[in-house]
Amino acid sequence: MKRGAFDPAAVTAFLVARHGAALGDAAVEIRPLAGGLCSEVALVTAQLRGGARPRRVALVAKLVHGAREAAVYRRLSTSVARRFSPELLGVQRLGRRRWMLYLEQVVPAHRWPWTDSANTAQVLDRLARFHGEAARGAALPAWDYAAENLAAAQSALSLAERLPRGEIPALARAMPALRRVVAALPAMRRQLLAFQPLGTTVIHGDVHPGNVMIRRRGGVGEPVLLDWARARVGSPLEDVSSWLQALGYWEPEARRRHDTLLAGYLAARGLAPALTRPLRDGYWFAAASNALAGALGYHLSIVSIARGSRAGQPGAAPDARAAAARNAADWLRVIRRADACWR
Structure with missing residues (x-):
């Protein structure tokens, strides 16, 4: 600040x-x-x-x-x-x-409640309720999110192409998929937004552990969503994949229970908890869109800055570079999954 x-x-x-x-x-x-x-x-x-x-x-x-x-x-x-x-x-x-x-001011009941998988599932229940009710809710100010998403994706691709492959070991393997996904992103998003029965609704747009708290109200824990700056009309799967992918980085149990948690969201929406091929495709398209909206580009830029610091220029600390490289590798795995679904 x-x-x-x-x-x-x-x-x-x-x-x-x-x-x-x-x-x-x-x-x-x-x-x-x-x-x-x-x-x-x-x-x-x-x-x-x-x-x-x-x-x-x-x-x-x-x-x-x-x-x-x-x-x-x-x-x-x-x-x-x-x-x-x-x-x-x-x-x-x-x-x-x-x-x-x-x-x-929201006072959290726990500093880090996500070691308890029940809290993780409760956030998905909360999202399911919000998405279902928001479909009948207020209109939001206009935002050409598709154009902004594509511009951010192209910027991330440009950063990736300039980085030496040794900076992030997963990058060389992921580059062909990254190029294909960036090229296909508008079509992927059209398919995602048309996916039924979820369709589109008002979404939070940036669901991750830093934007969710569990507060205690009436003696009961209740998830609260913070920072609605990226709220927009989109696919509910953009929120769901954002939550599961971000939390899975920090909590191995959330990663292990990924499919169970995703099925739980569907059940909370009143849908059959079956992870069909079209549902999985939509999920990974949403996750790739989220990655390319800023997260992947941000972590690639940190790696790039850190590389400059090793060349005697101001830059990020080595531990920041290592963390950014790990995060970038995680998002590149998402890109490869989306590419496999699209091809």
């Missing part, structure tokens, strides 16, 4: 508007949070006066650039998604292309 990204005066003005005189001259603390690759997110806390003793309030502020993300949160906050996400407390326009979103 850039230093000074949050204007304390703007944040204080929102708190005054929300809480009035109770805020008084209370100190407002803004503490940056670790977020996604592009997010500027902070925890905001303040003490309210009134009553027998001061009351602490806490919320999350997210700085966004461009009107689409602010519009997405506004529309989702009045649709079915509000039951699956933090509450939107307010939106503040800071300038022509800068907006501040104020969101409910």
Whole structure:
């Protein structure tokens, strides 16, 4: 996060508007949070006066650039998604292309709940419910996601072609498949979006362990989906494959139970839990589309930067390069699976 990204005066003005005189001259603390690759997110806390003793309030502020993300949160906050996400407390326009979103703070019940496969399955149940209800939900602002996806895919391919094959051992074997999948991506996506009976619906668009928390409500654990910046109309399989592929990298049990978890999602949608050939094809097309939307290109770029550092230029640390190489190899396996399904 850039230093000074949050204007304390703007944040204080929102708190005054929300809480009035109770805020008084209370100190407002803004503490940056670790977020996604592009997010500027902070925890905001303040003490309210009134009553027998001061009351602490806490919320999350997210700085966004461009009107689409602010519009997405506004529309989702009045649709079915509000039951699956933090509450939107307010939106503040800071300038022509800068907006501040104020969101409910979600307190996780566990730091890392995904060692328990029941929690993993519960997220898929939650997604199934959201996808089923969102098919009748609010329309979202326009986004030519297909064009952006293809541009990111072509950029990832360009990065891969420039990397020496020894940087990522799996790359040489995967290059023919990567070229074919990038060329076929528009047709793959058309087939994916036409796949029945799932069809299309509003999807979260970026489901991974960093964007899901388990909170306790009424004594019961409940998954909450964070960061809806990439919400759009798409295939439910894009969310499902994103979740299973990302979690499988960290949790071997999730990888071992992959097919069982996928079948569980289908059952939660009221469908036969049969992993048919068309279903598997759609799943791997969705996974490849997710990989090419940014994840593969990001990890390839880290490897490329780290290589520059070994040549005496500023770059990433060796451990960052090794992690990026492993991640890239994982996504290249997804690309090869999608290629095998397409051919």
